[in-house]
Amino acid sequence: MSRRAARSHALAALLALLLPAAVRAxxxxxxxxxxxxxxxxxxxxxHKDQEACGTSVPDESLLAAGxxxxxxxxxxxxxxxxAPRPVRATLDQDHCRFRPHVQAVPVGSTMDIVSSDPVLHNVHGWIGRATVFNQAMPTPGRRMPRRLDRPGIIQVKCDVHDWMSAWVLVVExxxxxxxxxxxxxxxxxxxxxxxxxxxxxxxxxxxxxxxxxxxxxxxxxxxx
Ligand SMILES: [Cu+2]
Missing domain, CATH: 2.60.40.1120 (Carboxypeptidase-like, regulatory domain)
Structure with missing residues (x-):
């Protein structure tokens, strides 16, 4: 390779390195x-499991401040x-609330559903009327990974505690x-x-x- 060819080769390689950052800035x-x-x-x-859940939980369905x-x-x-890269996400159950209440994850992500509570939860994810996952979680510390391969709006409910609700948007x-x-x-x-x-x-x-x-x-x- 001539010196000139080598120089333009190096320049092209440098541009290839810099360009993705430049066009997505x-x-x-x-x-x-x-x-x-x-x-x-x-x-x-x-009204249930008050020793673990407390006597009330906040209604997080409409939070507007200032x-x-x-x-x-x-x-x-x-x-x-x-497309955005898949991530490893977490949905926790803590004092009989899901945390976070709302999250968005790229399609193909894996969500670890965990429980921090010493009571039985049954995590039930829905897209419309179709079940996406449905799993009893009787003990704290368990980890239930779920791969989210379909885009959509998942509402997560607990079949034991009817006030528990979270939303996971699987986005493209x-x-x-x-x-x-x-x-x-x-x-x-x-x-x-x-x-x-x-x-x-x-x-x-x-x-x-x-x-x-x-x-x-x-x-x-x-x-x-
Ligand atoms: Cu529950």
């Missing part, structure tokens, strides 16, 4: 706002390139879940115009359009 940041009355978590009375809406899954649709593209202040960030997006779909367990969907720059962040406010 965009980011979407935003806030999901809730225009309704501020909704602190109401208490749901507990105008921000928590537990909204924000998905960016139509992103080209490789980039996504984020809003924090307590309604804020979210979806990183490593290539530049482009995308449809953004927000989902909340009680308030439903909102759809928005956004253009992500090649570098830096696009910002978006979604209103319920």
């Amino acid at each position: 965009g980011e979407l940041r935003g806030t999901v706002r809730y225009a309704g009355a501020a909704a602190p978590a109401a208490a749901v009375p507990v 105008g921000g809406l928590a537990n909204v899954v924000v998905q960016v649709r139509g992103v080209s390139g490789p 593209g980039p996504a984020a879940v809003t924090g307590a202040d309604g804020g979210f960030a979806v990183k490593d997006l290539p530049a482009g115009s995308y449809t953004v779909v927000a989902w909340h367990e009680r308030l439903g969907e909102r759809v928005a359009q956004v253009t992500v720059p090649a570098a830096g962040a696009a910002s978006l406010e979604i209103r319920y």
Whole structure:
């Protein structure tokens, strides 16, 4: 190989290293706002296994503080390139609540369902009326891995404690879940115009359009 050929070869290799980072350097940041009355978590009375569960648990189905809406899954649709990598996620049962209450995981991820409680739980995942998993967990410390191969919205319930509920969104593209202040960030997006779909367990969907720059962040406010 001539010196010139070697130089262009090295340059191509360097570009190949740098390019993926360069084309996926965009980011979407935003806030999901809730225009309704501020909704602190109401208490749901507990009528069973009070020694482990306590006498009440918070109702986490609508958490809005300071105008921000928590537990909204924000998905960016139509992103080209490789899908987000599968992750190892956890769904814990702690004092007869699922933690986290809402999560989003890429398709193909494995979720470890665990229990920290010294009481019987029966974890039951549903997509619509179809069972995704259904497993008794009689003792704390057990770990039940489940591979999530189908995209969809899974509601997780406990057949023993009817107040227990969690949501796992198995997603095919980039996504984020809003924090307590309604804020979210979806990183490593290539530049482009995308449809953004927000989902909340009680308030439903909102759809928005956004253009992500090649570098830096696009910002978006979604209103319920
Ligand atoms: Cu339970």
